[in-house]
Amino acid sequence: MENIGADLEVMKRVPLADEHVAAIREIAEEVEYETGEMVAEVGDPMNRFVYVLDGEIEVVDPYSGGRLVESTLGPTQFMGELAFLNAGSYTLPMRAAKATTTLEAPREKMLDLMSKVPELSDHVITVFSARRRKQFEDHRSSIKLIGADKDSAVQNVARFLSRNRIPFQNYDLDTSEGEGLRLCKIAEHEPSVIFASDMVIDDPTPRKVARLLGLDLGVGEQAEVDLLIVGGGPAGVAAAVYAGAEGLSAIAIEDTAIGGQAGTSSRIENYMGFPTGISGADLIYRGQVQAMKFGTRFVMPRRVVKLTQREDGRFCAELDEDGEIVCAHSVLVATGVQYRRLPLDRLQELEGAGIYYAATEMEARFCAGKEAVVIGGGNSAGQAAMYLSRHAKCVHLMIRGDTLADSMSSYLRDRLEADPGIQIHYNSEVCGLHGEGTLDAVTIKGPDGERRQDCGGLFIMIGAAPNTEWLSDLVELDEKGFVLCGADVGKPMFAETSCDGIFAVGDVRASSIKRVASAVGEGSVVVSSIWSHVAKCHEKMGNDPPGSIDD
Numbered sequence: 190m191e192n193i194g195a196d197l198e199v200m201k202r203v204p205l206a207d208e209h210v211a212a213i214r215e216i217a218e219e220v221e222y223e224t225g226e227m228v229a230e231v232g233d234p235m236n237r238f239v240y241v242l243d244g245e246i247e248v249v250d251p252y253s254g255g256r257l258v259e260s261t262l263g264p265t266q267f268m269g270e271l272a273f274l275n276a277g278s279y280t281l282p283m284r285a286a287k288a289t290t291t292l293e294a295p296r297e298k299m300l301d302l303m304s305k306v307p308e309l310s311d312h313v314i315t316v317f318s319a320r321r322r323k324q325f326e327d328h329r330s331s332i333k334l335i336g337a338d339k340d341s342a343v344q345n346v347a348r349f350l351s352r353n354r355i356p357f358q359n360y361d362l363d364t365s366e367g368e369g370l371r372l373c374k375i376a377e378h379e380p381s382v383i384f385a386s387d388m389v390i391d392d393p394t395p396r397k398v399a400r401l402l403g404l405d406l407g408v409g410e411q412a413e414v415d416l417l418i419v420g421g422g423p424a425g426v427a428a429a430v431y432a433g434a435e436g437l438s439a440i441a442i443e444d445t446a447i448g449g450q451a452g453t454s455s456r457i458e459n460y461m462g463f464p465t466g467i468s469g470a471d472l473i474y475r476g477q478v479q480a481m482k483f484g485t486r487f488v489m490p491r492r493v494v495k496l497t498q499r500e501d502g503r504f505c506a507e508l509d510e511d512g513e514i515v516c517a518h519s520v521l522v523a524t525g526v527q528y529r530r531l532p533l534d535r536l537q538e539l540e541g542a543g544i545y546y547a548a549t550e551m552e553a554r555f556c557a558g559k560e561a562v563v564i565g566g567g568n569s570a571g572q573a574a575m576y577l578s579r580h581a582k583c584v585h586l587m588i589r590g591d592t593l594a595d596s597m598s599s600y601l602r603d604r605l606e607a608d609p610g611i612q613i614h615y616n617s618e619v620c621g622l623h624g625e626g627t628l629d630a631v632t633i634k635g636p637d638g639e640r641r642q643d644c645g646g647l648f649i650m651i652g653a654a655p656n657t658e659w660l661s662d663l664v665e666l667d668e669k670g671f672v673l674c675g676a677d678v679g680k681p682m683f684a685e686t687s688c689d690g691i692f693a694v695g696d697v698r699a700s701s702i703k704r705v706a707s708a709v710g711e712g713s714v715v716v717s718s719i720w721s722h723v724a725k726c727h728e729k730m731g732n733d734p735p736g737s738i739d740d
Contacts (some may be wrong), residue, residue, distance in 0.1 A: 204265035205240070209309045210292075212302055213240055217294035222285035228268070229283040231331045231385040234276065234403055238299040239268040244289025249282040251331040251386045252368065258329070261286055267313070270320040274300070274481035278403040280330045280356060300484060310482060318478065324356040332398070333372050333383040336362035338555060340380030341541035342393055348541075349395035349490060351551040352446035352453075354474055355402065395490045396510070406440075406488045406513050414438045415723045415735050417506055417517035418485075419493050420656070422449025423705045424695030425523030426476040427712030428719075433483025435720050436736015440515055441485060442508070444492035448473040449525045450569060450696075451705050453547035455576035459598060460705055469705070470549065476709075493659045496520065502726065504690060506659075518726040519719050522660065522672055522686070522693040523712065529652025531564070535622045543628025544647045548573035552646060553580040559645025562587060562631055564619060566594035570650040571601040577648070578610035585642065586613045587633070596703065619647065655697050664688045671699035684715040690722055 205213075219242070222228060228239065231251050239246075241262050250257040262268060268283060276296065294302075303310035324330060332355070337347040339362050350357045360369040362380060375387055382393035384401055399405050406412065416432050418425045421443030432439040446452055454469035463472070477487060495507040505516040528546050530536060536544065545552045548563070553576065561581035563574045566588045578584045586605065592615070593602050605611055614635055621632030623641070631644045655670045664686040665673045672693040675683040677700075684692045694711035696703055701711070724734040 202266075203312070205267075205309070205312060209306065209312070210240070212306065212309070213238070213292055213294055213299070216298040216302060217292040220291050220293050222289045222291070224285060224287050226285050227282060228285060228289075228291075229279045231279055231282050232401055233279050235269060235273040235279060236276070236296045238273070238294045238296065240292040240294075241266050241268075242290045242292055244291075245286040246283055246289060246291075247286040248329075249284045251282050252371075256286075257281065267316070269317060270324065271314075271317045271478060271481075272321075272403070273317065274314075274478065275487055276403055278401065280332060280402070281324075282331075300482075304483065314478065314482060321354065321356075325354055328356060328358040330356035330358060331385050332357040334359045334381075335372055335376045335383065336360075336380030338362070343380045343382060344541050344551075344555075346382050346393050346395055346398055348547070348549075348551050349398065349446060352448065352470060352547070352549060353404075353489070354470065399490060404487075404489055406491060406508065406515070412440065412513075412515045413503075414440050414515065414517045416440075416519050416521060416719055417442065417504065417515050418521045418523055419506070419659075420449065420521075420523035420525055420695070420697070421447040421473075421477075421487065421489065422523060422525045422695060422708065423451050423473055423476075424525070424708040424712035425449075425521065426473050426480060427709040428521050428523065428694065428716055429480035429485040429487070429712075430476055430483065431713050431716035432719065433480050433485040435716060437716070437720060437723060438735070439485045440517075441480070441487045442491050442493055442506070442515070443487065443489040444509075445490055446470075447477050447487060447489065450528075451708075453549055454569060454572045455548060455550075456572060457705060458600065472705070496659055496661050496663055498663060498688075502690065504663075518723045519690045519692065521712075521715065521719065522657070522664075522691065522697055523695050524656035525696040526653040526655050528565075528650055529654055531619070531649060531651075533619065533622055539622055539624065539628045542626065543624060543645070544622075544649065546649055548576055548648050552648070553577055556581050556646030558582055560585065560643045561646045561648065562619065562633075562642065562644050563648045563650065565648075565650035566590070566592075567596050567650065568598055568601060570648075571597050571605055573648050573650060574611050575601070575604060575608065577646070578608055581610070581645065584611045585633075586611060587617050587619060588613060588615045589618055591615045622647070653696065653703075657697060660691075664691055664693070667699045671701075672697055673699050682715075682718050684711060684718065690726075692719060 246262040248257040337343045382390045415437040416439040418441040429441045448470050451469040456466045458466040492509040493506045494509050497505050503516050504520045505514050557580045560583050561577045562585045563570050564587045574584045574586045617635035619631045620634045623630040633642050657670050674693050678687040684694050692715050694715050695708040
């Protein structure tokens with residue numbers, strides 16, 4: 190199955206071309222470091238591209254102060270990983286192992302150079318991607334989680350980091366030796382999130398960790414862009430790629446993790462170009478990397494709570510918590526849908542403590558060797574059941590009707606029915622939850638009455654409620670809350686809403702086709718219409734148009 194980034198262990202080391210180094214030198218300055226001097230600390234912004242001219246730079250273990258890995262960066266190599274593209278922060282400290290001279294170029298100037306020299310961009314991004322994959326797979330990071338299996342708040346942080354492909358290390362609360370024991374002492378043997386060497390984050394949340402990682406907005410009170418993309422699923426990320434490529438300044442806001450519901454799919458096999466399959470997270474992450482290469486900024490986990498339109502025609506989105514404002518000439522609604530919450534007693538209490546709405550590696554870890562229950566008959570539920578069957582003792586798939594959903598792909602139906610690790614229960618539903626602190630059993634109501642079923646993880650994947658409350662009545666919705674577009678509101682283009690300048694794509698659009706490929710197609714195609722609208726806005730203001738559109 191396809192993964193993001195090549196295997197760093199077997200990659201052939203290729204230095205940057207001489208002409209590329211010369212181009213970097215024109216926008217950079219030489220910096221000298223003495224032996225032992227820190228080049229970057231944990232939490233420092235990746236606001237410069239660091240190329241080694243002479244000397245040696247090592248990765249430092251933030252807890253012991255020693256060298257973390259044997260390999261170092263020497264002449265012709267450069268620092269950094271994918272966080273550089275999104276103005277993120279260092280999660281590992283870097284130090285000069287000997288007297289070292291570097292070329293250091295400001296991030297914005299380096300991204301501009303990369304946009305003009307595709308060969309340089311390809312080289313840098315290939316290395317950055319391989320490093321991120323290596324860090325993620327080897328859990329090399331200064332972010333340490335203690336007791337995620339015992340605490341829903343820590344588990345929420347783990348889920349956020351995992352789904353966004355951010356490296357971290359996870360330790361059980363009862364670890365009794367080595368680094369885990371030392372970290373447990375720092376955390377006073379309580380479920381905790383530790384950053385750098387000794388920063389214990391009080392009341393940890395994904396938002397607090399995102400701030401430390403440079404993933405939050407960080408624009409002060411207000412930002413101004415050409416396009417605001419709300420939603421980081423396939424449609425939103427595809428639009429982010431094409432918006433950046435066509436010269437639009439864009440910010441994408443996502444409230445959970447890049448990928449949306451598609452990001453929770455452990456294996457997508459019917460997306461063109463990936464015959465061996467690819468996880469939804471990796472597929473969308475590839476698009477995110479492309480978009481960041483073209484300058485689109487991703488902000489998470491943030492949620493738009495209100496949208497207004499100013500007298501000059503610009504739209505202003507108010508974000509949650511701090512009330513920060515992002516204003517744009519155009520808005521793309523790509524918020525998709527969310528799984529419906531069941532009317533079960535204690536549901537909210539046990540969410541994140543045995544009840545989940547995604548089936549990724551993180552959730553699978555918590556139900557390994559136990560019975561798992563999946564509710565739903567669509568593709569997402571089917572893919573979750575297939576993935577969990579490789580970890581759980583048995584997967585019970587609950588279907589309210591007497592057949593799997595017509596929307597489920599045929600190949601998936603056949604595999605579910607043939608998998609001995611999956612039991613499909615038709616005309617059945619979960620009607621009760623049991624467990625103190627964490628879920629340990631459910632009550633199932635079926636054709637033969639009610640029965641209690643041991644359950645290490647309940648995965649709810651039913652319904653499709655659109656995320657449109659924040660639109661503040663600026664656009665017309667159907668009776669279910671989906672955005673009406675195109676012919677339904679008298680507009681010629683399929684993604685145009687009733688309000689000029691607001692477009693909608695993907696699952697949130699009324700009458701859309703619920704497939705990843707169609708969402709990607711919609712997000713790609715809509716950018717030409719957005720560009721035309723933004724160009725008219727710039728013309729009214731007396732400004733040059735944003736880049737040029739390729740007809």
